Amino acid sequence: EVQLVESGGGLAQPGRSLRLSCGASGFSFDDFAMHWVRQVPGKGLEWVAGIGWNSGSIGYADSVRGRFTISRDNAKKSLYLQMNSLRADDTALYFCVKDMVGYYGDHRGWYFDLWGRGTLVAVSS
Amino acid sequence: DIVMTQSPDSLAVSLGERATINCKSSQSVLYSSNNRNYLAWYQHKPGQPPKLLIYWASTRASGVPDRFSGSGSGTDFTLTISSLQAEDVAVYYCHQYYSTLYTFGQGTKLEIK
Numbered sequence: 001e002v003q004l005v006e007s008g009g010g011l012a013q014p015g016r017s018l019r020l021s022c023g024a025s026g027f028s029f030d031d032f033a034m035h036w037v038r039q040v041p042g043k044g045l046e047w048v049a050g051i052g053w054n055s056g057s058i059g060y061a062d063s064v065r066g067r068f069t070i071s072r073d074n075a076k077k078s079l080y081l082q083m084n085s086l087r088a089d090d091t092a093l094y095f096c097v098k099d100m101v102g103y104y105g106d107h108r109g110w111y112f113d114l115w116g117r118g119t120l121v122a123v124s125s
Numbered sequence: 126d127i128v129m130t131q132s133p134d135s136l137a138v139s140l141g142e143r144a145t146i147n148c149k150s151s152q153s154v155l156y157s158s159n160n161r162n163y164l165a166w167y168q169h170k171p172g173q174p175p176k177l178l179i180y181w182a183s184t185r186a187s188g189v190p191d192r193f194s195g196s197g198s199g200t201d202f203t204l205t206i207s208s209l210q211a212e213d214v215a216v217y218y219c220h221q222y223y224s225t226l227y228t229f230g231q232g233t234k235l236e237i238k
Binding site: 109 | 156163165167172173174175176177180186218220222223224225226227228229230231232
């Protein structure tokens with residue numbers, strides 16, 4: 001079955017860290033760029049970070065740059081998001097998302113054709 | 126960043142009737158080099174992953190019923206459901222991929238009247 005399954009969410013105190021993971025199955029993971037997108041409760045979607053197929057290109061939203069790190073392990077068919085210095089406004093449902101192509105960060109992007117169900121991150125003291 | 130604004134925020138439509146959702150971008154997402162609009166639509170039901178409905182503003186994704194259609198160009202786009210079915214209750218998002226600083230609309234919640 002073609003799917004993405006996120007894990008690693010939970011409750012964290014402000015200033016602490018969490019690491020999200022995403023396992024891919026049913027497609028050739030190392031052929032595609034991947035992304036993290038989040039949804040604040042009751043709000044819309046926000047793109048967080050993207051990574052190319054070989055980790056050669058990476059990008060971040062301004063709101064997380066310098067605090068979050070996206071990475072991937074193609075041998076394990078896994079995507080990661082290391083979240084440091086967490087803030088209350090990082091509270092959200094985090095989705096792992098597959099790109100249509102392998103590269104990220106070119107002049108123009110592509111749409112996203114596969115999403116996971118998400119993992120919930122709550123940041124509170 | 127390109128700001129995406131959807132209207133309305135919520136919509137109630139009777140079964141079998143037409144539903145129309147609008148999306149406006151703060152700058153054109155039409156790329157002149159290939160004459161493509163870098164605009165997609167997603168459907169999100171609670172507890173499920175968001176689902177790709179439309180890409181390139183008007184191309185239906187595989188398996189999407191033909192009652193869903195997308196239109197528009199430049200900065201103004203529309204998602205139309207020609208005859209609303211009960212299973213179409215969801216939140217719908219537009220998404221620009223013209224810039225790799227991807228952005229989404231705030232979402233439109235579609236309900237049955």
